[in-house]
Amino acid sequence: MEFKLNLSKMNIAMLAILALPSAAFAEQSPEFDNNVLFVPSINTPGKLGHYQDVSFKITEQGTWEIIGGVENTEATASMADMDNTYSKRAFYGDPSTNSVVAIDIPAMEQAGSTATAATPYPVDQAGPLNKIYAITRGADSVDIINPDTLENTGSIALEHKPRSGAAYNADLTVQIIAGADKPMSSIIDPFTDTVLATAGSTDISTPNGDYGGGLASGHPFWFSKRKFAVIDRANRSIKLYKLNGERATGFTTELLGAVDTPTSVHHFVARNRAALHGNDKYVYYALAEGSPANDIAPKILEIIVKDDTIELKRTADLSGFDASIMGSHHADLHPGGTYIYVGSTEGHMFVINRKSMQVISVVETGIGCAHTRFVPSKGLAVVTNHKDTFVTVINSDNHTKIADVEVSPPQANGQILQSHTSFVDPAAENFYAFASDSGTFYELNLETLTVTRTVHTGGTPRQGVFMAVGDDD
Numbered sequence: 001m002e003f004k005l006n007l008s009k010m011n012i013a014m015l016a017i018l019a020l021p022s023a024a025f026a027e028q029s030p031e032f033d034n035n036v037l038f039v040p041s042i043n044t045p046g047k048l049g050h051y052q053d054v055s056f057k058i059t060e061q062g063t064w065e066i067i068g069g070v071e072n073t074e075a076t077a078s079m080a081d082m083d084n085t086y087s088k089r090a091f092y093g094d095p096s097t098n099s100v101v102a103i104d105i106p107a108m109e110q111a112g113s114t115a116t117a118a119t120p121y122p123v124d125q126a127g128p129l130n131k132i133y134a135i136t137r138g139a140d141s142v143d144i145i146n147p148d149t150l151e152n153t154g155s156i157a158l159e160h161k162p163r164s165g166a167a168y169n170a171d172l173t174v175q176i177i178a179g180a181d182k183p184m185s186s187i188i189d190p191f192t193d194t195v196l197a198t199a200g201s202t203d204i205s206t207p208n209g210d211y212g213g214g215l216a217s218g219h220p221f222w223f224s225k226r227k228f229a230v231i232d233r234a235n236r237s238i239k240l241y242k243l244n245g246e247r248a249t250g251f252t253t254e255l256l257g258a259v260d261t262p263t264s265v266h267h268f269v270a271r272n273r274a275a276l277h278g279n280d281k282y283v284y285y286a287l288a289e290g291s292p293a294n295d296i297a298p299k300i301l302e303i304i305v306k307d308d309t310i311e312l313k314r315t316a317d318l319s320g321f322d323a324s325i326m327g328s329h330h331a332d333l334h335p336g337g338t339y340i341y342v343g344s345t346e347g348h349m350f351v352i353n354r355k356s357m358q359v360i361s362v363v364e365t366g367i368g369c370a371h372t373r374f375v376p377s378k379g380l381a382v383v384t385n386h387k388d389t390f391v392t393v394i395n396s397d398n399h400t401k402i403a404d405v406e407v408s409p410p411q412a413n414g415q416i417l418q419s420h421t422s423f424v425d426p427a428a429e430n431f432y433a434f435a436s437d438s439g440t441f442y443e444l445n446l447e448t449l450t451v452t453r454t455v456h457t458g459g460t461p462r463q464g465v466f467m468a469v470g471d472d473d
Helices: 002-009 013-017 278-282
Strands: 031-033 036-044 047-058 064-071 087-094 099-104 109-115 120-125 132-136 141-145 152-157 162-164 174-179 184-189 194-200 227-232 237-246 250-260 265-268 283-288 299-306 309-317 328-333 339-344 348-353 358-364 369-375 380-385 390-395 400-406 422-424 430-435 440-445 450-456 463-469
Touching (some): 087 132, 194 227, 227 265, 283 328
Antiparallel strands (some): 087 099, 087 463, 174 184, 184 194, 237 250, 339 348, 339 369
């Protein structure tokens, strides 16, 4: 019941414009059949496209009831469609100070901070709730924080140290938190902050030397309502699990299969699955990070998950450069759905056509090239370079570089120069992120490509979440 009440905060105004020409929705048009309304994408107060493949049915009382949907963990953060009573805040984990830092975006000032257990790195929203989880990688738990008051209200004990937790399943109202020291995951109830089930190995991992460090698991990922991935980085494997049971009687996990990967895998690339048809519905793309010590370049892996099986179908290599200095940290899907942008640490952005699985363009960027934030209305892509002082702005229509824009001073504290998490405002006027090593949150104007406002917090905030906070009334 609480879940349905919180869903009232979703932006479902799109339902009121179903009468518009279908071209207004392109290939993401809502569909209505047998009293069930299927909506490909729904916004929430904190994120655009936060929920995907959402289904509603008409009740006997003539009202809409949600019956299914999956959280898009790569949803673009937005300040659109929020109540005026809400404050727009960014929350980042700062492992150097063992705290979570809050930024008031409109005011561009620090809203406060709260102490946590050891080594908070990501900060994730707890399902659809007005609550956040500090993913404290140095503890066998995650901290629970009230985003309104910044009060640390407790923790969830785990059988492993947490890696990341941005994988909410709206169908079952459960969330995955992947392991940092063990290749396993915990299935969490974000409404009660309890562990419902676990999957994977309870053995502590030994890093295999591949690019990406010593974290045991990749990012958590749902394939469907019941099926999910446990990425075992050290053993170069992706395991397919099924969540059986119901909340009332209890959940159990079942291993269905596994596939070996060329190197450790970081994550699956988020796609709007509502727009997929035919066999494309079974296709997923994962990022193999590469292994410089073994002269193996990063790759995009085409993974097929159908029925209860998982298969590695094709690979796309990031070739043409010295594999001993390459390593990939993140891949992002172009808004058009055909191209995947993959950054490599030596300083190149590779553009891959996912249909042909071929590299069609290579753009020179900065060192530590990683995340891409697309701005579709402007035809831009802003690239985070973790180990350089500038972001790279790319024309996402023709995949060519526009400019490098300075956003950070040189490294002084031995940490990444630019944060993992970034945001774009709904008018596509500004890009927001942290210059992590210097502890400075900045606003980059997308017209002038200049930094217009900053707020200095100190510390080295790395990764977080953007939310609207306020009363749930």
